[in-house]
Amino acid sequence: MKVLVTGGAGYIGSTATSILLDRGYGVTVLDDCSTGHAESVDARATFINGSILDAATVRKALAGVEAVLHFTAKSLVGESVTKPEIYWNTNVNGSRILLEEMRTLGVKRLVFSSTAATYGEPKEIPITENSQTKPTNPYGASKLAVDYMITSEAVAHGLAAISLRYFNVAGAHKSARGWLTEKHDPETHLIPNILRASAEKPLKIFGTDWPTADGTCIRDYIHVVDLIDAHIAALDAAQPGTHEIINLGSGGGYSVKEVIAAAQSSVGHAIPADIAPRRAGDPAVLIADISKAKSILKWEPTRDIQAMVSDTWESFH
Ligand SMILES: NC(=O)c1ccc[n+]([C@@H]2O[C@H](COP(=O)([O-])OP(=O)(O)OC[C@H]3O[C@@H](n4cnc5c(N)ncnc54)[C@H](O)[C@@H]3O)[C@@H](O)[C@H]2O)c1
Incomplete structure (x- = not known):
């Protein structure tokens, strides 16, 4: 299977790219290197150095692809408070463009990097996927907006989608x-x-x-390699017309x-x-x-x- 990894020059996306290639997947990386690093992209991948905000570039990156791991985002909480427009543009508009191009080209499988920041101040511990979502900053709000967008895309157009809500990713x-x-x-x-x-x-x-x-x-905290194992399981577990939201932590x-x-x-x-x-x-x-991750993804950190x-x-x- 050929997979598009958006944000594949970043910390988590570059790790995903390397592990996917080792496991026999074909990989195209789309990244503008605004916070990522070109030298982190595995040389075996097809690398398109461009922005997710450019529909023609996204279309090019989707050529021959069956599924997308969507890591692209701006993700600094403090910056999202002082420059929210960047977060609405890259995170929400970038995801909208990606979904539109996937729909046009018939790419029907998506795994999205959501975040614990969508929950805000928790009312209960541990946090389940049914816990209240009340983000306390524009970063978390932008990711929650994308989760809503993906749910409606799955219902209306049959996308098979999973959002993975990461807690703190660490390790190398x-x-x-x-x-x-x-x-x-x-x-x-x-x-x-x-x-x-x-x-x-x-x-x-x-x-x-x-x-x-x-x-x-x-x-x-969750180790980045455990996190990518869960993404690969999610690629298989996603069901047409369904958007599952799943926490990933330890x-x-x-x-x-x-x-x-x-x-x-x-x-x-x-x-x-x-x-x-x-x-x-x-x-x-x-x-x-993380009981939902264990049962749906058959995964454990x-x-x-x-x-x-x-x-x-x-x-x-
Ligand atoms: N690291 C964590 O602990 C954590 C926790 C929760 C969620 N997440 C999410 O995981 C994902 C990856 O995080 P990361 O830590 O690897 O961040 P990162 O900044 O290292 O990676 C993001 C990548 O997206 C790229 N990018 C940004 N804007 C772009 C654009 N317009 N077009 C194309 N590429 C663009 C950057 O260059 C970068 O390579 C993000 O969506 C983040 O919100 C991370």
Whole structure:
């Protein structure tokens, strides 16, 4: 099967591309390298360096394709508050153009990168796919809008679609061509920031007075390779005329202090850290209920926080 990977020069999309190729899929990558990196695209893939906002380019990228893994997005929460227009354009309009071109060309299978940010402040833990969706920033709202768009496309036009709501993706993938890892700029994710902390630039821990056992926030982390395994299962599981929404996490959580402890055991020295005030809008605990992923995708995460930290550490050296 030939698959279009949108955003295939990014952290998660480049990992998906490499693993799909290893498993015998054909892959076309569409990416404008605005936050991704051309050198991360596996040389075996057909690479179209262009924007998802250009319908003619999207049409070209869909040639001969049977399914799409749609990773393209802007995904910085803070930037989405100050420049929401970028998020409505790339995330929502880009997805609209993709769906339109898929419909025109008869490409009927889609797996979309949704996010835990669609839920906002949780009323219950763990978060299920039926939990309230009340995003607290334009990034989460734009992803929720795309989820609605995909549901209506499936109902009206028979698309087979699955949205995967990722919690915190971490870790790195050692491909035959070298490590594929997080190269975000700015980097807002905890594990790379822990591993890059130094005496000159210590890690900031945002609050140690949360209602958790050690006072720091708890998040659910999933290894990027487990995440891609779930995408490949989703490609097979998607049913015509149906849009399933499925959480992807580990189903458990780690506090910021626990992630730091895991990192210290990988790097063999203390992580320099300062305590900063809480950030507005940060929930104390975010943990996914992953029972739907287990039952529909016949999938389970297999890599723990230590693997996520040590793979990232190795990929940085
Ligand atoms: N990393 C996480 O923890 C996480 C969590 C939840 C959801 N997600 C979602 O997963 C997806 C991938 O995230 P990532 O961490 O790999 O981000 P990333 O920024 O590394 O990858 C996104 C890719 O999309 C490309 N892109 C952006 N605008 C484009 C455009 N107009 N046309 C073509 N390409 C364009 C970028 O160049 C980049 O390569 C995103 O949709 C993100 O919202 C990520």
